[in-house]
Amino acid sequence: MQAQPDSVSERARPAPRTLVGESWDVGHECGTSSVETGQEPVRGYVALTFDDGPTPETLPSLLDALVTAGARATFFNRGDAAEAHPDLVRAQRDAGMWIGSHTMTHPHLRETGEREAFEEMNRAQQALQRITGEWPPLFRPPFGETDERVGVLAARLGVLEVLWTVDSRDWAGATEDEIVAAARTLRPGGIFLMHDWARASVDALPRIIGELRERGLHPGRIDVSPCPVPFGDTPFHATAVAP
Template sequence: MLLRTLLVSAVLFVAPAVPANAAPGCSGYVALTYDDGPYAQFTRPLLAALRSARARATFFDIGTRAKEHPDLVRATARAGMWLGNHTWSHPFLTRATPDELSKEIASTQDELRRITGRVPTLFRPPYGDTNAAVAAEARRQGLDQVLWTVDTRDWTSPPTEEIVRSATSATAGGIVLMHDGYQNTVDAVPLVVQGLRAKGLCPGRISGGRAVAP
């Protein structure tokens, strides 16, 4: 009777799904994303912190800032990070005319392609301000619109511990919103990566609106 019970239990037990291409120790992936850069003071330290933590992230750069700091954009690409389009001037896109909307996205595409030789495939609307017209224009320009599942609100200058607590609340497939330009965000990197890995989650890339294996 005991043997039959054990056999039935074994049949009924289903192990948690693990991505087929998951790295050892990774039961899922979370995308770390950084908006609004690059910044002369913060981008290189942020990249160094990510490299030290053996983590890759997605940087949604603003076109005007990329034009001002092309060396930092190239450094981001050389560090193995993914680059995304965050518009030319960071406006509220739902208030833009169709021509303004198109130019905000296209100008940034052109600038990032000119600097790196790569064509971004991801787009994040500033402030998460989007609608059907914004999403359609992004698609027309060959971009997937990306929002987030966890907002760390690091732009409000919370303590590093609060950023870490927010970021590590992410679940498999989640996308964490952070920003280039804040020292507390840089300081949070090793603790965020450590906290996620303690949950079996590893930094990943964005595909189909969710985090997947790099």
């Protein structure tokens, strides 16, 4: 399939990572946010996301944990890993998970030429479409590294660029307890970054989901946010909504 036309309007593009514990309230309408009253937190949705897969050593137990909890998550798959393990991508789909792309080989997109960056993104999209039968609607740049050029390429491909509001730091060796603690800072509309190869995140998942539900929050899907979501010095435009 050829790249789709410019069907997504250009959005502001994030640059640096967020820090653990940083989170923002996100509403469906600009200017609306949740408020902690000290009693019952406002009910809402958050997005649990997993990058870099599919990983054969951990994905089956990760999917089991999600299905057992009755929860859904978004998987940002690498194209090369998807081609190596198409059965695992189909397992994600069949379990009711949402699937996005994470480039073909996980490069630093800001350091690549425009043609190479586009091919990295487009090849991953095409690989996942061949496996699932659907054009992935979501894209996450590796390392959270993006700029205006990457944003324009995402728009050309007709995909929503998705960053995060809270970083689990599982990629930096965060423990299960630290990952659960980071998830406690999620607010309605928030997006939680994890990786499907990180055993600590897999092990933390039942506690994360349980604690979220105790706060009136539930795993949801990712959609366009009409208002900007802070990410370092620049915003992005994605939020968690009802499944």
